[in-house]
Amino acid sequence: MKRVLARDVMTTTVFVVEPNATIAHARNLMVRHRISRLPVMEDTALAGIITKKDIAYRLRQGEPAWRRRPLDRIPVGALMTEQPRVVAPDTGVREIARMFSQENISSVPVVDEGAVAGIVTKTDLMKSALVRALDCPAKDVMEDVATVSRYHSLDHVVGVMSERHDKVLVLDDDGTLAGIITETNLAFYDDEPKISGVVGKDVTIRRRETAAGKAGQTLMVIPPVAAEDLMTSPVITVDADTALPDAIALMEKHHVNSLVVMDKSTIAGILKRDDIIKEVAK
Numbered sequence: 145m146k147r148v149l150a151r152d153v154m155t156t157t158v159f160v161v162e163p164n165a166t167i168a169h170a171r172n173l174m175v176r177h178r179i180s181r182l183p184v185m186e187d188t189a190l191a192g193i194i195t196k197k198d199i200a201y202r203l204r205q206g207e208p209a210w211r212r213r214p215l216d217r218i219p220v221g222a223l224m225t226e227q228p229r230v231v232a233p234d235t236g237v238r239e240i241a242r243m244f245s246q247e248n249i250s251s252v253p254v255v256d257e258g259a260v261a262g263i264v265t266k267t268d269l270m271k272s273a274l275v276r277a278l279d280c281p282a283k284d285v286m287e288d289v290a291t292v293s294r295y296h297s298l299d300h301v302v303g304v305m306s307e308r309h310d311k312v313l314v315l316d317d318d319g320t321l322a323g324i325i326t327e328t329n330l331a332f333y334d335d336e337p338k339i340s341g342v343v344g345k346d347v348t349i350r351r352r353e354t355a356a357g358k359a360g361q362t363l364m365v366i367p368p369v370a371a372e373d374l375m376t377s378p379v380i381t382v383d384a385d386t387a388l389p390d391a392i393a394l395m396e397k398h399h400v401n402s403l404v405v406m407d408k409s410t411i412a413g414i415l416k417r418d419d420i421i422k423e424v425a426k
Contacts, residue, residue, distance in 0.1 A: 146273075150240060151233035153272050154254045154262035160185045161194065163221030167202075170194050170220050175332060181251050183260055184224045190253060190260055192224035197250070199223065200330030201306050230255045231264065237272050240264055241425035245418070248309060266401070266417050274424045275392065282391045283384040285423060286405045286413035291315050294322050294372040301325055301371050311402065313411065314375045321404060321411060323375030333374055381406045382415065391415055 161170050161182045170182055174196060181195040199215075202223060231240060231252045240252060244266060254262040269275065290304050290312045304312055305325070314323040382391050382403040391403055401417035 148237040148272050148274060149233065150231050150235045150237065150252075150254050150264050151262075153237060153268045154233075154264045155268060156262045158183060158253075158260060158263050160260075161220055162186070163191055163219065163224065165220045166216050167194075167199060167218040167220060167223060168215035171196075171199060171215060171331065180328070181263075181265070182220075183228075183253050183263065184220055185260075188259065190228070190230070190255070192221070192226045193228040193251070193253070194220050194224040195250065196331035197327050198225065200327040201302065228253065232256065233261060237264075237269060237274060238424060241269055241274075241421050244269070245422045245425045266421055269421055269424065270392065270395075270417060272424070275420060276389070278388050278392075278420065278423055280388050280423075281384065282382055282386045282388060282403070282405050282415045283407075283412065285388060285419045286384070286415045287419060289313055289404075289411075289414040291411075292325075292371050293317075294370065294375070296371045298369040298371075298374070301374065302330065305330070311414075311416075312371075313379070313404065313414070314371045314377075321379055321381075322372070323377035324379045324402070324404070325371060325375050326402070329374045329376060333369075379404050383407075384412050388420070392420065 159173055159177055159179060159182055161173065161184055163184055163186060173182060174180060181193055183190055184192040184194055229243060229247065229249060229252050231254055233254055233256050243249060243252065251263055251265040253260050254264060290308055290310065292301055292304060292312050292314055294314050294316060301312060305327070311324060311326040313321060314325060316322040380394065380398050380400055380403055382394060382405055384405050384407045394403060395401060395417070403415045405412045405415050
């Protein structure tokens, strides 16, 4: 098979952001263009990279309190990864797959003569001929997966996810599959006030004036965010004996990067894009 290079698979339309832009602006760009990362540029120089993971894990316990501020008050430069890994256009795809697997990264800017020429992401690798050549059942590539209750708190969910650097399954009271929580769910959760320092606190809200011309105040408690508020449901599943090419086709059809693997009615594991890329890296 012909050696596949970064220039063969890279995305050449690259959306960027400046270090002093807000995280809210960066997140809006990601949502608008359906992407998960943005190179951070100072003039024409690559200063860093900001990903949905950086945004999602700002909520983990033990982090400084400022990281829990509203997204429009946090600059990109505060959360970005500085001096990100870069590759040249003639870097082999298999070598990039090894970088992703060994260094726990999900993208690399492609730099040509000092300028950003493109970016290679895990999504780009999934379209390569090396992935298409894989042929084994899902059960040979899947791995185990952490679970939480649908009633577990946001802090607990983020703690489990950040400890494992992975997504979690959400189980119902009877142990059946209720949903899945990914970094995307955390980063793009749309009820920002509930996770920006007011969760569980008493908040005084000023009511509008009445007909008599008097305004009053109402005391309310913002309820804590639970796993069921964040999860995606229903979850796309696949049988353990499903051939890998068929599983990959299912991922593409539903625009997901993981499938829950079932053995009859029992959760057997999870098949992730990362696991498939590890196969390419071998």
